[in-house]
Amino acid sequence: MAVTGHPRVLIVGAGPSGLTLALSLLQNDIPVRIIEKNSAPRLGQRGAGLMPRSLEVFTTLRIIDQIMHRAIATPRVRKYHVAEDPESFEEYDMHPPQIPNPRVPYLSPVMLGQNHVEHILHSTLAGYGCTVELGTELKSFEQFDDRVQATLQVRGMEQDAQGVEEISSYEYMIGTDGARGIVRKQLGLSFLGETRVIDNFVVGDMKVEGLLPNRWHMWGDPATLMASLRATEEPGLFNFLLAGKNVNHAELAFNQDLLRKVLTEATGNRPDLVFRECPWISSYTPNIRMVNKFRVRRVFVAGDSAHVNSPTGGQGMNTGLQDTLNLGWKLALVLKRLSSPSLLDTFTEERLPVVEEMLKQTSKVLSMTFKEGQEKPWDKNSSLFQFGANYRWSSIVLDERNILQGNQETEEEDEFMNDYEQNDIDSYGGRSCLDGDLHAGDRAPDAPALIDRTPSSLFSTSFTLFRVFGSSYHTVLIFPDLADPLPVLKHLQTYPTGLIHTVIIIRPGRVVSNEATTLADFVLEDRRGHAHDAYIGNRNCGC
Incomplete structure (x- = not known):
């Protein structure tokens, strides 16, 4: 059912975070406009790992069936001991499969290329009468007491077209335009952290002949030269990663012939392997950064616009989805005049501790993988599955059952308040156990039958x-x-x-x-x- 009316919210950037926010608002009957400066949809796998918590987000948004229809299980790792010998290998599961239980219907990550996730979201938005405006770029904006005025350059599908300038106003604007996006920069938000210049990667997708499908093939040592080729949901297409100090990352990103040559050498010069076309490729330097706040008056940032991290650990896109789901319902209540605008302050209050812990987690995995050479399976109780991410400390959370018993504060509440005052919040769930007592602010369990x-x-x-x-x-x-x-x-x-x-x-x-x-x-x-x-x-x- 189409949502009509003048758009009340402008979403800048049509990656998974922006698309998810648009869908959340449209399901609340809030008309939105979502723009993307690129003139064509993105190609490639990119952030392909969907954590169980994201699958729960997609269930709430009613698109889980389309996601699971296309997604595949995380391929079993095949790590070669001797590159030249295809029979010298060990196999293990990066994410050991687990049997779902009544509280947790999704206990394992799945893999689905970002391009396919975005396609599903595009198709769902179309059912609400909303189409992503490709080739529309935000140039500047100005905030007023009751609106945000945006200056746009509308080029359409021709990337090199001059386009026309447009000035339009919205009640709120959200920047989901990525780490290099304009929204965060024009807001003047800090983006503090570090750049791991010694941990450069070359990543992309490539058609490969001769590799066993349904496997995640790995060769070498990430401290010197490592090649990774992960099977995808598209037959014959593998997502690749080259890392190590012996790799000229910048050169390989612009020379596909040289890239194929290096991949051939890294995989043992095997005559049975043939490296074909490469739909997309990028040189990647891990940045580990986050903003100091998610909002300035009527403008917000979320997803990669607000935080960037190492790809190790698979948290980035998944964290962005949780950003926008958190913001979506709050913004809808405010726009429906059912809540005070002060509710929007809790977006920063709740998400900052979670994102800060996410950066610590992914940085730890990066160090273990590329400095200590410890590429190993995840523990079945890994916090990276995101089940424990919580908002127990939030000012809008009231937990009468766990805090008050006969008007007496429990020892647990004393401990929690001490942690809160010392800014030692456990936002990623060391104390949020899947089979323990619930606290207000925790993930809500499922229950079948x-x-x-x-x-x-x-x-x-x-x-x-x-x-x-x-x-x-x-x-x-x-x-x-x-x-x-x-x-x-x-x-x-x-x-x-x-x-x-x-x-x-x-x-x-x-x-x-x-x-x-x-x-x-x-x-x-x-x-x-x-x-x-x-x-x-x-x-x-x-x-």
Whole structure:
């Protein structure tokens, strides 16, 4: 269903972060305009690793089925001991496969080229009547009390065209235009960090004949010369990486014949391997930087515009998706006049600690891989899966169950407040355990096998919580074991229609009043107890 009206938000940059933000706002009936200075869609795999937490984001946005249809499992690593001998190798899983459980339906990363992720997002946006405006560049902007005025250069699909200048106004503007983008620079935000000049890479995609598909092939030592060729979802196409002090990175990025020659030598001059065309290639120097804040008045930055990191660890694009999902629902509430603009201050408050920890994590993996030569599988409990990323410290989070018991602060709350005051926030989840007690601000678990007992339902449909959650409303879960549903439901009736979805979750055989079931949007029977286990555990206290 198309979202019409003058765009209220300008999104500058149509990478995954900008596209995700556009979709989130459109699902909230907020008209947007999204521009991209390049005149053609991006090519290539680029940030291809989708972490489990991102798959949960795509579930909320209702595009998970398209993503999983195209994505592949992370290929098994085949590391060659002797480059010239294709039979001298060891194999291991970079991300050991794990069996999903009721709380976590996605327990392993998947691989899908950024170009294909963007194509899915483009197609979904089109269903809302929104098309990315390619060849439209932001030249400058000026902020006023009630708007942002942007000066654009509109060239269209011809990259070298002069184009025409356009001046237009929006209530808010978001820069998702990358590390070299104009928005952050014109805002004057700091971008402090470091450049790892000794850790240069050459990356790209290449058609290769003779390599076993469904494998991530590796040769050599990253301290001297390492070649990596990872199978992709496109048959015959491999994503490659060349790294090491014996590589002239800048020269290889502009000389494909030399690139093929170096790859041939790095892989043992094997006659069975043939390196063909290279759709895209880039020389890459790791930058590890972040802004000091995500907002100046009516303009925001997110994704690579706000933070850049080493590709090791697979966090960059995934962190950007979480940036924009966080911003999207808050901006929608403000634009609908359902929240004060001060809510937008929590975007910086919540995301800065998470991004700071992300940079530490990816820098550690970079050092282990390219300095210590320790390319090894991830631990199954790795924080890089992002399950533990949380906002427990946020000013808009209230945790009555874990903080207050009989009006007495618990030892855990004392510890938390000490950490907060010392700026020692555990934003990546060392204390956020997948099978432990929930705290406000944590990731919300899934729960399957929920049977629809809503009076208006004609069928006993089975639900999962992730299919109940959505990007355009807040979901309130009500457990009769903890609280009488009726007073809660009556209070929630005072909120605007559509803003909140109420869900009563009952145990098998439990009965709630007819009035309560009439007021609730859903009544779901927790047939196997998964929702109760995940959300209330062994607690019998009231809320």
